[in-house]
Amino acid sequence: MEYVNIFVKAIFIENMIFAYFLGMCSYLAVSKTVKTGVGLGAAVIFVLGITVPINYMMENYVLKEGALSWLSPELATMDLSFLSFIMFIAIIAALVQLVEMAVEKFAPALYSSLGIFLPLIAVNCSILGGALFMQERQYANVGQATVFGLGSGVGWFLAIVAIAAIREKIRYSNVPAPLRGLGITFIITGLMGIAFMSFMGIEL
Amino acid sequence: MSEVAVAEVVKEPLFSKKNRALISNPLDDDNPITVQVLGICSALAITVQVKQALVMTLSVMFVTAAGNVIVSAMRNYIPNRIRIIVQLVIVAALVILVDQVLKAFVYDISKALSVFVGLIITNCIIMGRLEAFALANKPWPAFLDGIGNGLGYGVILITVSVFRELLGSGKLWGFPVFGHKVGALLSDGTLATEASGLYALGYVDNGLMILPPMALITVGALIWIQRSRNTKLIEG
Numbered sequence: 001m002e003y004v005n006i007f008v009k010a011i012f013i014e015n016m017i018f019a020y021f022l023g024m025c026s027y028l029a030v031s032k033t034v035k036t037g038v039g040l041g042a043a044v045i046f047v048l049g050i051t052v053p054i055n056y057m058m059e060n061y062v063l064k065e066g067a068l069s070w071l072s073p074e075l076a077t078m079d080l081s082f083l084s085f086i087m088f089i090a091i092i093a094a095l096v097q098l099v100e101m102a103v104e105k106f107a108p109a110l111y112s113s114l115g116i117f118l119p120l121i122a123v124n125c126s127i128l129g130g131a132l133f134m135q136e137r138q139y140a141n142v143g144q145a146t147v148f149g150l151g152s153g154v155g156w157f158l159a160i161v162a163i164a165a166i167r168e169k170i171r172y173s174n175v176p177a178p179l180r181g182l183g184i185t186f187i188i189t190g191l192m193g194i195a196f197m198s199f200m201g202i203e204l
Numbered sequence: 205m206s207e208v209a210v211a212e213v214v215k216e217p218l219f220s221k222k223n224r225a226l227i228s229n230p231l232d233d234d235n236p237i238t239v240q241v242l243g244i245c246s247a248l249a250i251t252v253q254v255k256q257a258l259v260m261t262l263s264v265m266f267v268t269a270a271g272n273v274i275v276s277a278m279r280n281y282i283p284n285r286i287r288i289i290v291q292l293v294i295v296a297a298l299v300i301l302v303d304q305v306l307k308a309f310v311y312d313i314s315k316a317l318s319v320f321v322g323l324i325i326t327n328c329i330i331m332g333r334l335e336a337f338a339l340a341n342k343p344w345p346a347f348l349d350g351i352g353n354g355l356g357y358g359v360i361l362i363t364v365s366v367f368r369e370l371l372g373s374g375k376l377w378g379f380p381v382f383g384h385k386v387g388a389l390l391s392d393g394t395l396a397t398e399a400s401g402l403y404a405l406g407y408v409d410n411g412l413m414i415l416p417p418m419a420l421i422t423v424g425a426l427i428w429i430q431r432s433r434n435t436k437l438i439e440g
Contacts, residue, residue, distance in 0.1 A: 019416055024244040025328040043421050082304060085322050086296040093289050117383065125245040125326040131321035177433035179424070182241060186424030193417030 002115045003147045005203065010151025013200055014133075017159035018193035023126030027160050028185060036163035038157075039113055039123075040121075043099075045153030047121050048130045051095050052149025053142050054129040055088050065088060088131045096122040126156050163189060226348040229357030232434065236329045237360045238427045243329035246320045247361055250422040254377050256287060257365035258358075260315050263321065264303045265354025268330050269347050270377070271295050274340040276346035282339075291334045292325065299324045329353055364422045372413030374402070382407060 016022045023044070031039045061067055063084050069076035100118050104111045113119070121127060130152050139145045166188055175184050228347015236242045243264070250256045274294050275282070282290050303321045306314035314321065324330065333353050338346045369375055374382035398404075412418055431437045 021248040021416070021419070022245050022323070024248070025242055028241050028244065050388065080298060083431065085300050085303070085325055088322075089292050089296050089325055090289075101385060119288070122292070122329060123326045123331050125323050125328075127437075128326045129245075129319060129323055132322045162274055176428070178435070179428045180236070183424050183431065185428040186420045186427065190417040190420030190424065193420060194415075197415065197417070 002186050003144065006147050007151040007154075010148050011155040012196065012200060015155040015159060015196055016129065016152050017156060017189070018196040020129065021117055022129040023124045023156055026120060027156075027163070028182065031160050031167055031185070033089040034161060034164045035107065036113075037133065037160040039110070041153075042161045043118060043121055044124065044126065044156050045150065047092075047096060047098030047099060047127055048149040048153035048156075048167070049146065050093050050099075050149075051127060052130050052134050053146040054153075055091055056134055056139065056142055058087055058091060058144035059084065059135055066078070084135060090130060092127050093122045096127075126152065126188060151186075159192070162192065209439075218389040223345060223348050226345055226354035226413050227355065230349075231359055232356075232430070233437075235356045235360065235430075236332075236353050237423070238430055240321075240329075240332065242332045243327045243357055243425075246323050246327055247357065247364075248258050248423065249416065250317055250320050251361055251365040251368055251419050251422075252367050252372070252414055253316075254362060254365045256313055256316055257361040258311060258372045259306065260317060260320070260387075261354065261358030261361050263306070264324055264327060264329065264350060264357055266302060267298045267324055267327075267352045268333055269350030270298050271330055272333055272346040272350035273337040274298075275334050276341055276343045287339070288331075291331065295330055295334075298323050307350060321428060329357055360423070360426065363426065364419060367422055368413045368418065371410045 014020070017024065017027055026040065029038050059067070059081075061070065063080045065079035066076050068078050068080075072103075078084065096119060100111075103118065130149055134145050134148060137148075139148060162184065167185065170184065170188075179187075230236055236238065237244060237247055246264075250260050264413065271291075271294055275291060278290075302324065306317070306321060312426070315317065333349060337349045340348070364374065369377075370381060374380060374385075380401075383403050384396040384399065385403050386396060387401050413422075
């Protein structure tokens with residue numbers, strides 16, 4: 001039940017886009033059509049699903065105060081947590097590179113349709129944000145961290161697909177000229193954020 | 205021939221017109237947030253208070269300027285294939301510096317900013333400027349470009365936070381501007397038992413402005429204003 005709670009919370013209540021605005025840059029840039037939105041969203045789910053648990057293990061077995069005690073008792077007083085940013089971003093960059101190579105090898109069609117967006121996931125703030133929230137909230141075990149990562153990814157996926165669908169439709173509406181494109185997308189995202197706030201307080 | 209060679213050697217003044225444009229362009233025509241659409245993630249989340257917005261602006265300005273200078277100085281030595289990782293490492297090191305300084309001197313603000321200090325690493329303004337400018341330019345223009353883009357980011361951040369703090373909690377920089385509500389903590393440490401200022405006239409804070417979605421709508425409105433004034437930015 002704990003897992004379901006974390007999952008639902010990460011998707012709806014603490015949605016990466018609507019509650020924390022993470023990954024907004026690619027969210028705005030790639031949401032012009034549903035097709036690219038789905039592709040990037042799926043890649044984000046995948047990358048969050050593997051980087052959050054790996055970073056969780058890094059945090060708990062290398063960086064945290066006393067985390068190195070499995071190596072030797074003298075190291076139990078070491079606190080490397082100031083290095084966490086550099087560690088997290090290095091792991092994310094490396095994993096994205098790995099994912100890119102794997103996708104290129106085993107699914108060339110998907111690779112060419114994602115194009116430049118795949119490597120750009122490395123600098124998508126929702127990925128690093130996932131790792132940093134994981135660190136801040138101190139999940140009890142790897143399973144919870146994984147569920148949190150996957151849930152955040154699904155939430156991001158949901159948001160980008162929804163906005164892409166709205167943007168496809170809004171092309172036929174008469175939006176005031178200065179508001180076209182970026183402006184109206186911001187305002188719609190804001191309104192969707194207000195809608196998502198109605199999920200607040202749900203406990204499972 | 206020789207004249208051309210001499211002309212090339214002549215040093216550009218430090219604040220030539222071109223260099224001044226590096227600072228002034230990002231403020232309006234080429235604003236990182238409203239025109240280049242970069243660095244939005246962090247810009248929206250920390251605009252509830254002007255104080256947080258200012259600290260964030262200064263941090264981002266430092267990281268863009270210093271990162272630009274470092275990458276620009278190293279630009280001839282960074283292999284093209286691994287440049288993203290090199291840039292990320294440089295930026296991450298600078299952000300660690302900022303994070304430690306904030307923790308040491310303004311601990312409460314650093315707590316309020318929480319994960320968003322760390323997220324400066326993936327702030328697209330920084331990566332964008334490193335990729336688009338620092339890799340192709342000398343350190344001094346790169347420095348000015350970093351400062352300029354930091355300022356352009358800050359202008360939006362602070363404008364949004366002024367609206368949100370003023371309308372959302374009736375304060376600016378933590379000082380009550382619209383008077384006191386019942387139960388507000390006064391400067392002498394007592395609790396206000398009577399509403400003063402605008403609150404006495406029946407004014408009520410707009411709680412919606414404090415909620416996250418209003419940051420998006422405020423930025424949307426700013427974009428609307430900017431593009432009505434500057435029609436060449438309108439998207440087709």
